[in-house]
Amino acid sequence: MAFIVPFLFGVVTGSLIVIILSWLRRKETKELAKALVDQSQAEKIQDLEAVIQRLKESFESLASNALSNSTTELLKLANQTLKGNLQSGEKELEGKKKLIDQNLESINKEMQKVQETIVSLEKNTGQKFGELTSQLRNAADNTKSLHETTSQLKAALANTKVRGQWGERMAEDVLRLAGFIEGVNYQKQKAIESSVRRPDYTFFLPQGLRINMDVKFPLNNYLTSLEAQNDLEKEKYRAQFLRDVRSRIKEVTTRDYIDPASHTVDYVLVFIPNEQVYGFINEYDRTILDEALKNRVVLCSPLTLYAILAVIRQAIDNFSLEQSATKILAVMGTFKEQWIKFVESMEKVGKKIDDAKTEFNIMTTTRRNQLERPLKQIEDLRSAKGVTMDLLPPANHSAGNGSENNP
Numbered sequence: 497m498a499f500i501v502p503f504l505f506g507v508v509t510g511s512l513i514v515i516i517l518s519w520l521r522r523k524e525t526k527e528l529a530k531a532l533v534d535q536s537q538a539e540k541i542q543d544l545e546a547v548i549q550r551l552k553e554s555f556e557s558l559a560s561n562a563l564s565n566s567t568t569e570l571l572k573l574a575n576q577t578l579k580g581n582l583q584s585g586e587k588e589l590e591g592k593k594k595l596i597d598q599n600l601e602s603i604n605k606e607m608q609k610v611q612e613t614i615v616s617l618e619k620n621t622g623q624k625f626g627e628l629t630s631q632l633r634n635a636a637d638n639t640k641s642l643h644e645t646t647s648q649l650k651a652a653l654a655n656t657k658v659r660g661q662w663g664e665r666m667a668e669d670v671l672r673l674a675g676f677i678e679g680v681n682y683q684k685q686k687a688i689e690s691s692v693r694r695p696d697y698t699f700f701l702p703q704g705l706r707i708n709m710d711v712k713f714p715l716n717n718y719l720t721s722l723e724a725q726n727d728l729e730k731e732k733y734r735a736q737f738l739r740d741v742r743s744r745i746k747e748v749t750t751r752d753y754i755d756p757a758s759h760t761v762d763y764v765l766v767f768i769p770n771e772q773v774y775g776f777i778n779e780y781d782r783t784i785l786d787e788a789l790k791n792r793v794v795l796c797s798p799l800t801l802y803a804i805l806a807v808i809r810q811a812i813d814n815f816s817l818e819q820s821a822t823k824i825l826a827v828m829g830t831f832k833e834q835w836i837k838f839v840e841s842m843e844k845v846g847k848k849i850d851d852a853k854t855e856f857n858i859m860t861t862t863r864r865n866q867l868e869r870p871l872k873q874i875e876d877l878r879s880a881k882g883v884t885m886d887l888l889p890p891a892n893h894s895a896g897n898g899s900e901n902n903p
Contacts, residue, residue: 663711664696666769670798671697674805681812695753699808701761702815707808708753709765714740718773738781745784745793754792763792765804771797 676682682699695708717740721733744766753764766788768774774797777784788795796804 663713663767663769666798667697667709667711667767667801670801671805674802674809676805676809681809695764696767697765699805700812701808702812704759705761706759707761707763707765709767710748710753711767711769712744713766713768713773714744715773716740718776734780738777738784741777741784742787745788745791745795748793749791763794765794765796765801767801768795768797771799773797774800 671682676699678684680700682697684698685694685696696711697709699707699709701707714737717733717737721730721737724730724733748764748766754760754762756762768777774795777795785795794804
């Protein structure tokens with residue numbers, strides 16, 4: 497046992513020594529191979545540089561010779577090309593010169609036309625300026641005339657009576673457009689019984705009903721507010737105008753205009769003869785229209801009056817149509833009764849005709865045959881006795897009688 501341990505130790509030690517020597521030899525081999533490779537590459541590089549140097553020298557020599565030869569040929573070619581280009585350039589320049597001359601000629605013509613136009617405009621400027629001055633003068637005259645007419649209209653509208661006539665004229669125009677006829681669809685300024693008031697217009701409705709309309713409307717404060725110079729005065733007269741409108745609404749709510757006992761409806765119309773005034777009221781006090789409707793007063797401008805009249809006209813037409821339909825139905829009922837009686841009479845007459853035809857057939861067949869038998873016997877006796885008197889009827893009378901019918 498003591499002998500094996502030193503032996504194993506010696507084996508292990510020897511193995512380690514062999515491994516170490518083997519590793520050192522491998523390393524030296526790699527370093528030697530690397531050195532050989534480096535030396536081989538250095539030699540190749542030196543050989544390559546020598547070859548490049550020789551090629552460079554050869555190329556420089558060849559390039560020098562080729563350059564001298566090419567330069568001569570290039571100069572010749574350049575001279576030829578330059579001559580050709582110069583010739584073509586001269587031709588192009590000549591063509592461009594002709595084109596420029598043509599353009600200059602056309603430009604000169606256009607300039608001449610422009611100059612002639614300018615001269616013509618200069619000649620017409622004075623005439624046009626005179627016409628413009630005349631038109632401006634006419635426009636100024638028309639403006640002055642319109643201003644005078646407006647002033648006259650404003651002065652006329654300041655008068656209550658004239659303003660009422662103007663309102664009536666506006667209402668008449670609307671009534672004419674709506675197709676209303678005086679005396680048929682409405683009447684003007686008829687005094688109300690037991691009253692001194694007279695509505696301007698009274699419209700006829702179905703079933704004897706009526707609706708009154710007044711065209712008198714307060715406009716003084718409205719016109720004054722338009723002419724006011726400052727906002728304070730405008731506000732003052734505007735408020736006064738709106739108070740005037742409310743007062744006018746109260747005036748027409750009396751029994752003179754709304755009286756069911758006189759067959760009037762529960763509303764009265766107040767005509768505002770201007771859309772601008774109607775819009776003014778809506779703009780500055782929208783509650784007036786609601787208050788008027790609560791008081792059974794309908795404020796209407798020309799457009800709204802036309803709409804109301806259209807509704808009235810439609811109601812009248814519908815009522816007339818309904819009445820006509822009722823009358824037609826009544827006439828149809830009467831016609832039906834008479835038709836039934838006519839049919840019964842026709843049936844009776846037909847029955848009588850049938851009976852008469854039956855009797856007539858009996859008379860022409862049975863009765864006739866019965867009467868002709870004794871006549872034939874008499875005729876036979878007459879013939880036997882030698883009497884020449886003919887008592888029988890002609891043969892063709894009895895030819896189509898057919899077979900005899902015995903009673």
